[in-house]
Amino acid sequence: MCDSAPVSTDRYQYPYPSATTAVEHPFDGLDFERRPLNEMRSRSQEFFDLMDRRRSVRMLSDEPVPIELIEAAVRTASTAPSGAHQQPWQFVAISDPAIKREIRLAAEAEERVNYEENRMNESWQRELAPLGTDWHKEFLEISPWIVVLFEERYGIRDDRSKRTHYYVKESCGIAAGMFIAALHNMGLATLTHTPSPMAFLTRVLERGANERPFVLFPIGYPVDGCQVPRLQRKELDQILTVRSAPQSS
Numbered sequence: 462m463c464d465s466a467p468v469s470t471d472r473y474q475y476p477y478p479s480a481t482t483a484v485e486h487p488f489d490g491l492d493f494e495r496r497p498l499n500e501m502r503s504r505s506q507e508f509f510d511l512m513d514r515r516r517s518v519r520m521l522s523d524e525p526v527p528i529e530l531i532e533a534a535v536r537t538a539s540t541a542p543s544g545a546h547q548q549p550w551q552f553v554a555i556s557d558p559a560i561k562r563e564i565r566l567a568a569e570a571e572e573r574v575n576y577e578e579n580r581m582n583e584s585w586q587r588e589l590a591p592l593g594t595d596w597h598k599e600f601l602e603i604s605p606w607i608v609v610l611f612e613e614r615y616g617i618r619d620d621r622s623k624r625t626h627y628y629v630k631e632s633c634g635i636a637a638g639m640f641i642a643a644l645h646n647m648g649l650a651t652l653t654h655t656p657s658p659m660a661f662l663t664r665v666l667e668r669g670a671n672e673r674p675f676v677l678f679p680i681g682y683p684v685d686g687c688q689v690p691r692l693q694r695k696e697l698d699q700i701l702t703v704r705s706a707p708q709s710s
């Protein structure tokens with residue numbers, strides 16, 4: 462609710478929506494909760510502390526995960542903002558062992574070329590060394606779920622004509638981030654995995670020509686004794702530039 466917020470539209474010469482838009486398209490009052498500053502501080506800290514503990518996990522156990530949790534994460538991902546609100550994404554959730562095996566074998570075949578036949582050049586492989594990755598992708602078979610996020614390069618209308626989609630990669634990138642956050646928040650682990658090239662996923666998962674694999678997520682619980690590389694996140698001053706008005710003395 463906006464009731465208690467000290468807001469004003471006075472400064473807007475062109476309030477949104479415009480009168481013409483408002484007669485042609487439905488709008489609703491924003492559902493927004495104004496919070497006291499102290500509460501905003503504590504929530505921001507709590508959310509950071511939660512997200513700062515997220516790690517990419519490459520040793521997932523075979524412990525089952527109920528589909529309802531995967532559904533909840535996909536629902537959350539699909540709240541992401543998207544170009545023209547087209548939601549240009551499709552999620553495919555796989556627990557069928559035969560399909561997981563097919564994906565593992567196809568991914569490993571590609572990754573073997575990347576690592577063993579130097580499709581990834583030396584400097585790329587040097588950058589990856591601290592992560593300790595190689596072409597083996599056992600987690601694709603062992604984890605209870607694989608979710609593949611496909612980008613919808615274009616939509617298909619009821620009359621079969623193509624509908625152009627805008628900012629597809631940006632939209633899917635944001636949805637992927639929110640999916641990862643949702644999984645982490647509910648206590649599941651995942652890995653942002655992009656077996657490269659990924660075209661085999663279109664074939665294996667029998668997807669249409671308007672879809673392209675964007676990213677793949679093995680999902681589950683970490684194995685007992687799971688290890689992750691010791692990584693350091695950049696400090697705020699390395700990633701944030703603030704441009705406030707100069708202070709007068």
Ligand code: IYR
Nearest residue numbers: 572589594595654655656657
């Ligand atoms: N796709 C490969 C290689 C790889 C590339 C990057 I950039 C990473 O951050 C991690 C791995 C693989 O999955 O092993």
